[in-house]
Amino acid sequence: PGHKERARGREGSPPNGDRRQPRLVVVSNRVADPRKTAAGGLAVALAEFLNNTGGVWFGWSGKVVEAAEGGVAGEGAVHTQKAGPVKLVTVDLSREDYDDYYVGYSNGVLWPVFHYRLDLADFDAGAIEGYRRVNQLFARKLAPLLRPDDIVWVHDYHLIPLGSELRALGCQHRIGYFLHIPLPPPLILAAIPGHDWLMRGLCSYDVVGLQSKADLEHFTRYIQREAHAQDLGDGRWRVFNRTLQAGAYPIGIDVDEFAALTQAKEAQEMYTRMKREYSRRKLLVGVDRLDYSKGLPQRMRAFRELLHKYPDTHKSATLIQIASPSREDVSAYTDILHELESLCGSINGNYGELDWMPVRYMHRTVARARLPGLYRACRVALVTPLRDGMNLVAKEFIAAQDPADPGVLVLSRFAGAAEQLPEALLVNPYDTQGTAEAIHLALQMPLEERQSRHAALLATCKQYDVHWWCESILSALRKAQAQESGTPWLRL
Numbered sequence: 001p002g003h004k005e006r007a008r009g010r011e012g013s014p015p016n017g018d019r020r021q022p023r024l025v026v027v028s029n030r031v032a033d034p035r036k037t038a039a040g041g042l043a044v045a046l047a048e049f050l051n052n053t054g055g056v057w058f059g060w061s062g063k064v065v066e067a068a069e070g071g072v073a074g075e076g077a078v079h080t081q082k083a084g085p086v087k088l089v090t091v092d093l094s095r096e097d098y099d100d101y102y103v104g105y106s107n108g109v110l111w112p113v114f115h116y117r118l119d120l121a122d123f124d125a126g127a128i129e130g131y132r133r134v135n136q137l138f139a140r141k142l143a144p145l146l147r148p149d150d151i152v153w154v155h156d157y158h159l160i161p162l163g164s165e166l167r168a169l170g171c172q173h174r175i176g177y178f179l180h181i182p183l184p185p186p187l188i189l190a191a192i193p194g195h196d197w198l199m200r201g202l203c204s205y206d207v208v209g210l211q212s213k214a215d216l217e218h219f220t221r222y223i224q225r226e227a228h229a230q231d232l233g234d235g236r237w238r239v240f241n242r243t244l245q246a247g248a249y250p251i252g253i254d255v256d257e258f259a260a261l262t263q264a265k266e267a268q269e270m271y272t273r274m275k276r277e278y279s280r281r282k283l284l285v286g287v288d289r290l291d292y293s294k295g296l297p298q299r300m301r302a303f304r305e306l307l308h309k310y311p312d313t314h315k316s317a318t319l320i321q322i323a324s325p326s327r328e329d330v331s332a333y334t335d336i337l338h339e340l341e342s343l344c345g346s347i348n349g350n351y352g353e354l355d356w357m358p359v360r361y362m363h364r365t366v367a368r369a370r371l372p373g374l375y376r377a378c379r380v381a382l383v384t385p386l387r388d389g390m391n392l393v394a395k396e397f398i399a400a401q402d403p404a405d406p407g408v409l410v411l412s413r414f415a416g417a418a419e420q421l422p423e424a425l426l427v428n429p430y431d432t433q434g435t436a437e438a439i440h441l442a443l444q445m446p447l448e449e450r451q452s453r454h455a456a457l458l459a460t461c462k463q464y465d466v467h468w469w470c471e472s473i474l475s476a477l478r479k480a481q482a483q484e485s486g487t488p489w490l491r492l
């Protein structure tokens, strides 16, 4: 059966049809219309799941209003829209809330620290208040919409305290949380002023899902050390007078959908165009949001080292680097843009020939339907983040390959995906020489080795696909007992 049927079969009910299934309420910073093709893997996964089960998707509308309606700063207007079986509920943010919650705290503090970049964190005391304010706003707007047996699933670093804010309003629902980015070791977390408040908020959930075993270990070490958590076995912990289930649930992609996209018209056209245009070259590809966690300058230096050390790659190796614009109102992102542009320029200036440009760099997003064609036309993918929760590009590249003549994945050992994908060529992106050598190996890898590595990688991606991920977390949540509330969950 197709994946849609499988998902529906496992859920056991047509959309909205069976009241015995608890309703799912997903909360994330941004929401997407599940009927439209979204750009990212997560939006696609959640959209499909909600499409099959019905439910609510709650989040920020993406709109910043100069003075929120009603005149009270932070009190955003709520919009409700029906999208097939899914109800989309969104809230506007005031300028001040957007600046503090989104730019200041989420992307100025939590993103860098959780990616081990204390040097880039801007610990502005004001921003944490905005972060708390918006989480309270979300809780206030969401709580009245909840039915008693709803299951609530909160996503990502923007909304860590949402669970405790909902509990403070009396919500006794089963509430789960998934962190899409890495969770750093306790000593790095401890650099965040208010880390105890943040982590206590994380412990208000019934299920805490993390991307990797390493992240899970950091979490359990933290709660043991800082909150004397008691290990109840099987991933269950007693902490702050509650019981929670913590687990590593590595996010996957919809392999079937991606493989089908590879055969569709737009991807085929892209593939043919690339093959024709670069018939004499061996293509390497990088597809990333332009973010300092993705290790783009380090990747370019490794590629430059490859050209320097292995003249056999001249006139042949061509790196197509696509970096989509991201968070341009955070200053660290402008710096990385300039550094990358200057490196690409100097590589092309030093090594380029009239008929060969080693780097094709594009600062834009590629339409999702064309991506599989691009991946398939390339011999090597460079997925070399300095730190990454998972990295879905690695899995997309694997899913798009022709198993008879597959490309090679060069993968950073610091991507969450490395735990699951040891058959990739794992590299340390800080090691320019070592990465250059691995790229050279990838370009020269014989067919048989490419095939056997790819087969193993594809099998893992299929086994742990996005449906497995949704199912595992939701089944943990379904099993979670509504907790006896001896003492009410106090507002922290």
Ligand code: ADQ
Residues within 6 Å of the ligand: 039, 040, 041, 042, 180, 181, 251, 287, 288, 289, 322, 323, 324, 364, 365, 366, 367, 368, 371, 388, 389, 390, 391, 392, 393, 396, 416
């Ligand atoms: P991201 O940091 O956004 O996600 P990633 O996992 O690579 O990183 O997902 C990016 C998605 O956007 C992929 O589906 C990719 O195809 C697409 N994309 C990226 N650049 C693109 C471009 N230039 N053009 C078109 N599409 C592009 C966060 C965490 C990750 C984690 C995911 C999901 O940082 O570690 O894997 O959430 O949990």
